[in-house]
Amino acid sequence: MAGFAEGVPCWVDAQLSDVEAGKRFYGELFGWTFDAPGADPEYGPFARAYSEGRAVAALAPKRDGRMPTVWNVYFATPDAYALCRRIRDEGGQVVSEPVPVGPLGTVALAADPEGAVFGLWQGGTHPGFEKRGEPDSFCWTEVYSRDKGVVDPFYESVFGYGGTDLADAGEDFRTWSPAGTAPGPETAIGGRSLVAGQFPAEMPAHFLVYFNVTDCDAVADAAVRLGGRLRAEPFDIPYGRMAAIVDDQGAGFAVLQDPVT
Incomplete structure (x- = not known):
């Protein structure tokens, strides 16, 4: 499979206290299947998730109970x-220095100037997603920030993104397209929103990972039945119907149903 251009989201994983419970939750919610335990020791304790036999994500045990329970997004490089080095030069932080993961690739964690954490992935034998933008797989990510005057220049300098402000989003929202492409909705791979009115004052800057689904309301109902909760009930946006969900261990994510045509 071909690799991903720099700055394009290429992988996601959930850092969980209980991977087996995560497999039950996401296996029922999205119909994901998982590697048998120990099937690929190169991945260590990770459980790779598949949709229709194609890799879509991983679940991993938290190395330290004090770590947040989160979905992480990884950008290709x-x-x-x-x-x-560029991240540091532009005012960000390197949380975890690059570490080779056997022949699979090299991983690192970084944070933007407001502290939103994201991953970097230099693909080897594992470039990243085998399925994306289709039902039950990753489709979008956005960073929630407080100061766009700091955050927008950071990402656009570090990754070379071209930015587009969306007037029809109903809020201050900017999409990013990879370097070398014409900026706009057709090429956008992620975006920046603002931590504003509906968010608690203590909400830190963070990335939100989206998964595409065929029925947003049904998935939201299933998440609650499986022990999760809704941070935002299903609602319509210009790009479909979405809901913000927290799983049964506390990891937040969103689901997005394509617009009905």
Whole structure:
């Protein structure tokens, strides 16, 4: 499978206290299947998730109980070491230095100037998603920030993104397109929203991962039945119907149903 251009989301994982419970939750919610325990020791304790036999995500045990229970998004890069230098130069932080993961690739964690954490992935034998933008797989990510005057220049300098402000989003929202593409909705791979009115004052800057679904309301109902909760009930946006969900261990994510045509 071909690799991903720099700055394109290429993988997601959930850091959980109980991976087996996570497999039950997401297995029923999205119909995901998982590797048998120990099927691929190169991945360590990760459980790779598949939709229709194609890799879509991973579930991983938290190395420290004090770590947050979260979904992480990883951005592709051909050189994780060089990208970490740019992140520091632009006012971000490197949370975890690049570490080779056998032949699979090289991983690092970073944070933007407001503290929103994201991953970097320099693909080897594992470039990233085998399925995306289809039902039950990753489709979008956005960072929730407080100061766009700091955050927008950071990402656009680090990754070379072209930005587009969306007037029809009903809020201050900016999408990002990879370097070398014409900025706009057709090429956008993620975006920036603002932590504003509906968010608690203590809400930190963070990334939100979206999964595409065929029926937003049914998935939201299923998440609650499985022990999760809704941070935002299903509602319509210009790009479909979405809901914000917290799983039964506290990891937040969103689901998005394509517009009805």
